[in-house]
Amino acid sequence: MNQPFEFLFRVRYSECDPQGVVFNARYGDYVDLALTEYMRAAMGGYNELVHMGFETQVVRLLTEWKTPARFDDVLKASVYPSHFGNTSFTLIFEFINAGTNVLVATAQATYVLVDAKEFTKQTIPAEIKSALQEGAVGKQINQAG
Template identity: 50%
Template sequence: MTQPFTLLLRVRYGECDAQQVVFNARYGDYIDVAVTEFYRTLFGSYQSLLDRGLDSQVVRMATDWSSPARFDDVLALQVQTLRLGTTSYSLQVDILHHAEQRLVARSEITYVMVDAQAFSKAAIPDDLRAQFERGAPDVLINQAG
């Protein structure tokens, strides 16, 4: 059984709030890091998109929280493609407590591919579409230390 692309991150002290849990806005940061690493795995780097005259912009992000994450927890962020349209695509990021395999949060992010100069919608090229469809199964990147 294959696993989706996974990035391991450790919760740092400064990412927690007065309730001693990860502050809600930090999840957006975690998701951005995971998606950037997913792109790096698929395309070689985000810069390779820009070199093609393409960019990707978030148009929607919805996150549902299930349980807390706390200082020094290791989180596993699993990224997979949910939908591919003509110019837009959606990714799902599941954030799990790594040791307990407990769901902490699930986010769905919709992006629009744009022309990097004009910032107008651009069709997702066939080769990128194929890479999104394939994903990055069983890739694990450990940034937890």
């Protein structure tokens, strides 16, 4: 298996709940951050997709939590392309505590490619499919500081 794309980031204080752990809803934000950086690594950024006349819309997001993350932890999000259909694609996200190497959470997100103006489903062009499947393999973006 090829090395996945990796995105490292630090948990901020405002992302934690009164229990002192990352609030569950923040993982949707983390998936979105990881997707944005994945797109940057794979095809130059989300704006490149928009420039081509497309956008993505989330149609399914499934998250499973394994252990809490806390303020100032560095999380490593590994992104794996999973499934590509005619108009949709699915990515798998693994969030690992970079300090302890413990799995924090997993997520599976399905996106539909849509026209950037009308927001109607579009067939995924071969060059976009190829970029999303292979363009970010083995790359890492580190925003953990």
